Amino acid sequence: MAGSNVSDHSVMQIRDEDRRDDVIAENNGNMATLSENRNAVELIVSSIRGRIPQQPPRPACSCIFRIPNVLRRHNEKAFVPDLISIGPFHHGEKDLQVMEEIKLWYLHCLLGRNPTSETSLEYLVDAIRSMEQHCRDCYEERIDMSSEKFVEMMVVDGCFIIEVFRKYAKEVPRNEDDPLFYTAWMMLALRKDLFLLENQLPWKVVDCLFHHTKEKDKPESKALLLLAVEFFEGPAFAQVPHADRPLETKHLLDVIRNSLIALYPQAETHSYWEPIPSVTELLQAGVEFKVRSDTWDNMLDITFKNGVMEIPPIEIEYNAESLFRNLIAYEQCDPSIITCSITSYAVILDSLINTSKDADFLIQKEIIVTKLSKEDIACLFNKLYSHTIVGYFCYAELTKNVNAYYQDRWHRWQTILRRDYFSNPWSIFSLAAALLILGFTFLQTLYSLLTYY
Template sequence: MVDNNVNDHSVVEITDEDRDVIARINVDSEASRDRKNQVELTVSSLRGKLHRQPPFPACSCIFRVPKVLRRHNEKAFVPNLVSIGPFHHGEENLRVMEEIKRWYLHSLLERKPTPETSLECFVEAIGRIEQQCRDCYGEKLDIYSGKFVEMMVLDGCFIIELLRRYKRLVLWDDNDPLEYTSWMLKVLQNDLFLLENQLPWNVLKCLFELTKVNDDHSLLELALNFFESSVFNQTPQIKEGVQTKHLLDAVRESLISLHKPQSTGTSYWETIPTVTELLQAGVEFKSKSREWNNMLDITFKNGVMEIPPIDIESNAESLFRNLIAYEQCEPDIAICNITSYAVILDNLIKSSKDAEFLIQKRIITTILSKEDLACFFNGLYKDTIPSHFSYVELTKNVKQYYNHRWNRWRTILSRDYFSNPWTIMSVVAALAILVLTFLQTLYSMLSYY
């Protein structure tokens, strides 16, 4: 018997189709590894860019004006003579004032009103609050520490020295262009209330205290005195217990200090008719006394709207727009008082006829023409959101009065039939004839029956 042990080796033949499948598997596997590596790289890159803290602190109070607001009038937000703070620092057309700033600082150091009046004291004091100052700006500042502190000291001392000279607490130098060139002082007043051109109040307060003498006024008093002639001709009011954030904030607080909002603010309000339409409905307009009232104190009662007088000068649009922009950007502002005021004036003034009437009533004093005044108020609060409106009750009462038909009929009767003695006599005669005719008809009917 022969034992045949034959090893049978089966040979598996790989087809072209199998090769294609294997190739696709390898390609997919390699692509998967590439995607995984790319995901890991992207995750690592993104994780390194994350912020553990908010990028802009809640205490920010100095902002760049949003494009949606500045597009209506770019010039209203841009300084013409002096840069304060980092947003416009180094601009070519503002460099002349840098020389005057340094001269003012030298004059302050040379006068040396207190033992702490020295560059060493200034730099050390501002250096201690540098981070607080940086947090006041609504964007990250790419300025190294030494440069930032130098800017704060130079700009802060310039403002304080300017406020003291304006109040005559310090004598003007005979060679000071801000004294003998009147236009420069006017432009400076405008530049120093611009939202983008502000310095944190704690910088001014710190430098003011280091250079304060016994007969000095408070910093807030000096600031409001400086702006008095350029803020709608309103008497500045100092509100105790309010933490001031910068010069523009001080101006706003002085304007709203005597004003008591008619509500806590709401996102809904009713638009009111124009001056001309309200006159046709019998509404009477009166100008309030300047002595006891603030420009925001608009009231409506028994068909009479009382509006405090306001001066609209060449800088009025810039001031209005910066105050409105500040209310739109500052999260701590509970009620948009200035924006609400702009809404009311925009509702009342739609034509030159409306503007002319308020000028005749001495409610508005202005150098503008009646046509320009109408355009001025019509564009003030565009693209804003006055979500906290302060005249809710006023607009509600005005609209109710306007919609009451009897008020309109009474006005028509008064204007068309009782405006002079002759029309009154005609109406009385017509009524007498009507009554006599009625009595005659009645007598004839009674006689017949």
């Protein structure tokens, strides 16, 4: 029995030692696991901290934006260049490389004229290099380009733009083999590419290069702003150009917008508004439409008074949808734009034009001047402002008055009477005869009753 007790005690001791070893091993394993977890956490924290920006992701002075996908998907072709890249967003794209050689040739033409003592490549590069950070801040996203490459792009693209403007205005001679001016389709494509929101240079760059290359002995030379406005007169709905309004200029698309809203009276805006009926529906309610032929310079000045809507004429060319969509996208992206004038205008035209019949009526009235078909015009304006927010609507009072007039039944009855009974002399004669017969019948009945009693 004693031997058995000793054996049991030894076994228990061995088991205790094994259990202790297991506990130690388990603790060591837990510590190793905790250490691995801590290291993993530290790696993740370090990765996050390394990517946290110290400054806001978009500088406050940003004015050149990527088109948001929610707007791009309606018509992507309206936002991308077909011929030339300006600025960093489309720089280096394969389909646009042909124009890079023409850009450099235009730079050679500018430098070759040597208009001022400051017109040297070294001077121009130094001038733009001094404002490099401002230029980078004008773009909403970080531009991943070296300083040398970025400044080179600004100089070449900026000199190309001002040389195009001067050649277009015939302030400098055009070369006979210049493809931009003597190839039918290229100027149309160039104008469209130069107003795209993603294809812009900061205005400060273009303005700086312009003044450093302007001939001092030609006081009759036009200002840069006027040259730009005249260059875009055709694509900008053929509105009479205005460049005298004291508005800050940010880029070429902003030049177009400022010109379009230059004479438009800034009426009280509202965040709440209601759509109005279409042209066809308003005609049934007795609304008349007139063209304001004296306002080719102010397409936004739409009025409604005493049942008459007066709309200034607007010329719709092939690039009109692209310009509309880029202007609307610009108003949606730039937080400094409070009043969405162009978006508000698109809302009105979209409400009025539901079908090709509506478009055809406005074309016949010469409110819309175009070579496009009525179906194309209807497609252009339908859903033009979809997925936008019109924070401050310019036509709130107008839409309120139009809807009040439309909902008044008396106006609809008047329209029916004029259309069905007073549209021609025979209708008037028939109505008068019917009223006379009805009157005589009533008098005869009345006379019979009086005679009876």
